[in-house]
Amino acid sequence: MVSRYLPIFIILSLIAEILGTVGGFGSSVFFVPVANFFFDFQSVLGITALYHLSSNISKIAIFKKGFDKKIVLFLGIPAIIFVSIGAYFSKYFNPKILTYILGSFLVILSSLFLIFKKLKVNPDKKNAIIGGALSGLSAGLLGTGGAIRGITLSAFKLNKNTFIATSAIIDLGVDSTRAVIYFFNGYMHKHDLYLVPILLVISVLGTWIGKKILDKVSQEQFRNFVLILILGIGIISLVF
Template sequence: MLSRYLPIFVILAILSEILGTVGGFGSSVYFVPITNFFLDFQSVLGITALFHLSSNTTKIVFFRKGLDKKIVLALGIPAIIFVSVGAYFSKYINPEILTYILGFFLIGLSLLFLIFKQFKVKSNTKSAIIGGSLSGLSAGLLGTGGAIRGITMSAFKMNKDKFIATSAVIDLGVDFSRTVVYYFNGYIHQHDMYLVPILIVVSITGTWIGKKILNKISQEQFRKFVLFLILGIGTISVISNL
């Protein structure tokens, strides 16, 4: 089915990469539901992990000057540990139930930050570890955990480049870990491998366009955009399962 609609798929994938770059938490939150229209859920998990390896490598190259090593360790290590746990259990748990939980969670948190602008998550190691664990678990189970990581990282009030570079490095470790588990789960199929070079081009193109857009918006606009995107992702996650 995908080969028949490949041009449409590529356009949608580029849009997901642009939005993922501008939002700062990766393209999988858009790429997963898009790809789910064309492939079965397990294949979606496998190809998303491969796509994100390229996507995050590209972001690191484009935004490498903004890396925050302390947050990479505090948020990234638990994310890498828990993504393996989530990836392993992904074959045992109904993804629809998890999608509902994730959707309502994202709606609640994003509304909290948008309505109560003074509300803050403490920007400490404990918050980073909790956020990293939850985002890793979500990434392993559902193929996407960037929105939870975005909520956590927004508490640290990073500038745009630091936010994106730090998120990309964490995501790269997460993607490598879950790719290994997905491979042994049988989610990565030989007949889907023709998509890999296409998605490498998609990741470079989408990241480049996203960076151009980011250069034209302020830090406050960036923060609001991230929160509205997360609100939209949560809403779509709930509605899509109704």
Template sequence: MDYLLLFILLALIAEIFGTIGGFGSSLFFVPIASFFLDFHSVLGITAIFHVSSNITKIAFFRKGFDKNLVIWVGIPAVIFVMIGAYISKFFQTVLLEILLAIFLIIISLGFIIFKNFSIKPTIRNSIFGGIFSGLIAGIVGTGGAIRGITLTSFNLSIQTFIATSAIIDLGIDASRSVIYYLNGYVHNHDLYLIPILLITSISGTYIGKLILNHISQEKFKLIVLILILVTGVITFFKFVFF
């Protein structure tokens, strides 16, 4: 029972940070859940948890999404998350997660140091960001950091960032949930967690939204980059030294 309460508390914190960062809770939830569940169970539960999480975010931030980014980032992401989800059973994910951690550290530091640098929201850049984030999400369970880097580089407003990211993420998670289920990652003995995580996602998103009401656009971008940097560092040390 103590483990369950701890799991719920950590999931709530992950949802709050995921909302504040704008790229979803899976970036934090996956490493947290991995301490309680096996890797494939984590993938299955995370995808289902994230569906409810993103529906909640869309409800709270529905006025801000960018239709063009939803199309040019979202469609490639959905296609490649299904590919990544299918091939996830053939991969040893440790090396991939280490490489992802190094990438996140370098890119987030780059944007923090060079504050005025931005990437133009062209169709090509949007498609590339969607492909990369979708593929990584399918294989290792979370591609929110890649999408966060992509959307952050476009200098979007807080409302647009979160709403656009949530809509794209909903397509990604709905797609990979089906593949993970077919792969046997969704286990009957874990299904009791779904209603618990549904309530957790609504509560965490609401708390995150209240916090965002007191954060400026500039601080929001810095928070996103710092959260991505911290995640990269923690992921790197987790797999290299433990």
């Protein structure tokens, strides 16, 4: 079905990659809703995992100058454990209900941070573990957990390059894990594999464009942009 609308799919995927790079939490939060217009939900999970692997490698290569090792450890390990659980149980849950729950959570949390500028989550080990577990579970069940990870990482007030590099490294572990489980769940189909090289090119180009935009954005603008994007994702999840 997508071959007929391939140019539209490519343009929307590129926009998703640019926004995901500028937002700092990966393209899947935008790519999953886009892909849902062209594929069934299980195929979307499989394609997203493969696409995101190349997307994260691109981000690590372009933003390689800095990442926070402690956050990678405390947020990344729970994320990898819980994405395995979410990916395994994804075939048993109604994705619509889960999407509404996630949307409500994102709208409430991002609104609080935007309205109450001084509100902050303590950047400690406990909150990193909780954020990692929730983002991993969401990624496994719904195909995207970047927004939850973005909320968690924003609490640590990392500079934008470290934010993106740290998020990408965690996401690489998450996507590698769920890709294996999605494969055994039968979510990856041979007739969709022609999209992989196309999406690889899109991920590199979109990350490069996103990096150029970020070079012109201040740290405070970056944080506000992250929160506004998360709010938008939450609203879209509830409306569509």
